[in-house]
Structure formats: structure tokens, C-alpha cells
Amino acid sequence: MSDLVKNIIRFTIFILMQVYVLFKVPHLHRFITPYLYYLFILWLPFATPRFWLLVIGFMTGLSLDYFTQTPGLHAAACLLIAYIRPFIINLLLPKDSTEFNYREPSPRTLGWTPYGIYVLTLTVFHHGYMLFLEWLSFGSLLTYLVKLVATTGISLLLIFATELLFPRKMRYRTNTA
């Protein structure tokens, strides 16, 4: 299956999952909203051009926004993580150019610890920015911080559960491929 088709399917599943499962689960607490959909951006191939990364990030966020009736909120946050994603990957990747050996970030290609840092950083950026935009219109600083920690925690839990439940098969890319 080509990368394009695979990612289109992934995109659909992530958005529907977010809207119709994670947003619909019984309310846990007013500080906790489970977010998973931005894992789609984290999983995009290494080789995605940076400009397209921005476009994809923007569209992903906006698609979710159309479901939640908040145009721009998730789009802005997704755009931010799409923008800083290449920097983080450059910092974390081993220097012996592994990026050409595998297609996309995963615990197997990066190793669990670097992948964990990658996920944590981008999650904090995403939630931090999104909740910040929400906080501008409503809430106190303390609420904002508690919300950030709680939401980040639940997102990390969801992401690692997803990684364990759906291990992606990473083909080692050779010259012949």
C-alpha cells in the first residue's frame, strides 16, 4: 500500500476515532479530555516535505475543528507541532542517518526512550498551545496548568497503549526497494 493511501486511511480513522469515540466517552473529569488524533501527525513519514507537513497539520486540525465547532483551535495547535516536528526529529535521530532506513517515527525506528521524548515534547506543545488559546477566553492560570498536566498524562497513556496494541510493521529500506 502506498504511503499516500495508508495515510489517508489513517487520517480518517484518527479523526473519526477522536470525534465519535474519545469525545463521546463518559465525562471523566472537567480537567481531562482524551486526545489522540494528533498522533496522525506524529506518524507521518520522515520524508514528508516540511511545507506539506504544515498543510497536512493545518487540514487535520481544521477537520477536527469542523466537528467540534471551534474553527482554528486545533488547527493552530496541529500547525505548531507540524512545524517543530522536524527539529525534534533532527535532535533525536541517531547521527548515522537512520532516517533513510525507515519510513516513519515509531518506537522501533527511534528506540523507546527517544520516541517517548519525541511524543512527550510534541504532546506538551500541542496541548500547551491549544489549552492556552482556550485559556485566553476562559479560566485561571491554575486551571490551565492542571488541565495541561492531566490532559498530557491521559494522551501519553493513550498513545503508548496505541503503540503497544497496533505495532506498525517497519520494513527496513534497502537500496533495492
Place this chain on the structure above:
Amino acid sequence: MRNIFLFIGRYFTFFAFLGFQVLALSFLFRYNKYHHTVGLGVANELTGWMNSKYANVDQYFHLKNESDRIHHVNDSLINLLKTNFLSPDTAAQFVQDTIPYDTLGHRRRYIWRDAEVVSNSVNSERNYIQINRGARQGIRDNMAVLNSDLSLVGIVVNTSDNFSQVMSLLHVKNNVSAIMKRSGNAGTISWDGKSPFLLTMTGIPKSDTIMRGDTVLTGTYSLSFPPLKMIGRVASIVKDNSSSFYTLQIRTTANFQNLQHVFVVENLQADEQEKLDKDTRKKIDEMKKTK
């Protein structure tokens, strides 16, 4: 000039990022004023369509709660029905309690309580139903049990503190008086232990005209059963030339395989009627002895 282009070219992604970010933020902060400008109209159609599909499925998961609510409402409404009351006939009523009367002075005859079936069987020859109301909730022996559509299900035969055991109509010992709705002739319903959908009715004289599909109701003389509630419809007439009474197969209205909510009906005057009956027999016996 060339340098400016080079500069922009070099930091193209950063400028693209800034541009998109401004776009997103302008969507966000102008949303309330200009929410038609960002294509939300079309997007709304799409998400609305998907949401309605989702809601269609989602509704099924709440059906149980919904039916619980409706059952409670039915319970409160059924208790108000006119047939539960007797009209005041003389001024000489004796006042014993406020509950048996409604404000118009009608005397309450039947109280309906709702209950849920906790276990049920149709496979045995002696089928019992267990419901989640018991002596503490006011259930006593010989109260009638009706399905949520008010068709007859059985009669309470035993109670514990919080549960009651109901003898289903599908019980070979069961004997219920019933009448044909069309002619008013009374007969007896029993079960032959074979099909959980078919009961047997006997005692209707052959002078009566019976057709398939005729309605069978509970009788009006019973102490336990509220009068004129559905039992079933005539499914077939068994040919029996030796008798002057019909033998009828009755298809039950209640589906005994999926009973969920039921009503337990108490006849408040049953004790009085029974006592009167007993006393009368005793009185007549004594009269005979003294003669």
C-alpha cells in the same frame, strides 16, 4: 531585491507556518462574528450528516434507559385509569385510609406496581418468573402480573423480602378464568406444556360462534386479575365432536421469551371479597346445622 527573495526562500517554511497560524487564529477569534466565512456552512452539512448517522446507532445503547423511563411513566398513568376505581354508590362508605380513594371520592380497587423480570424460563413444564419486588415492596401472593403492554403473564405464588416468584401462564397447574371478548362467554385457560406460544382454552359452549383471531380477555369475576386485559387470540379450534364445549388454542399476546418490565397488580378488595365468601359458606353451614 534578490536578497529579499533569497531570504524568503530560505525561511519559506517559517513564513508558511506564520501565515497558516495567522489564518487559524483569525478563524478562531472571528468565529462568532463571521462563522459563515470559513466554509462552516458546508462543513456543518457534512458533520451534521455524520453526526445524525452516529446518533442513529448511539440511540440503541440508550434504549434500555429510555424504556425504563417510559415504563415508569406508564406505571404512574395506569394507576390513574378509571377502571382501577369503583364509583361511589352510596353515601355510606366507611373511611379507613386515605390511600384507597382518589380526590373525587372514587374507591380505588387496583394498585399497579412496576417490576423488572430478573429470571424467566419457558422451557420447563412448570415455568416460573422471578421479579425484583417482594414483600417489603408490598407484593403478596395471588397478585396478578401483567406485561408492559398489559397482557397477562402470571400470578404471584411466593414472595421473599425483595423478590417474588411468579407462576407463569406457561405452567401446567395454571388455571385462569377468561372470557371471549365478542360474546362475553367465560371459559378456563390452561397450558398443555408444549409450545410457549399456545395456551388451551376450554369451557366455551358450542352455541357460541368462534372465529380464528377472536380476542380472549381476563374474566371479570376473578379476585386477582384486573378485568378485561388481553390474554391472547384464538389461533385454532380443535375439533372434538364428543363434547358440547370448544377446545381452543390461544396464541398468547405476551411474548414469554423476552419479558423485561412487568406490572404487579394488587386488588385492594380481594381480602374483603374472600372473607365475605368464606363467611357466607360458614353461615349457610351453621344454618343447616341449626335447622
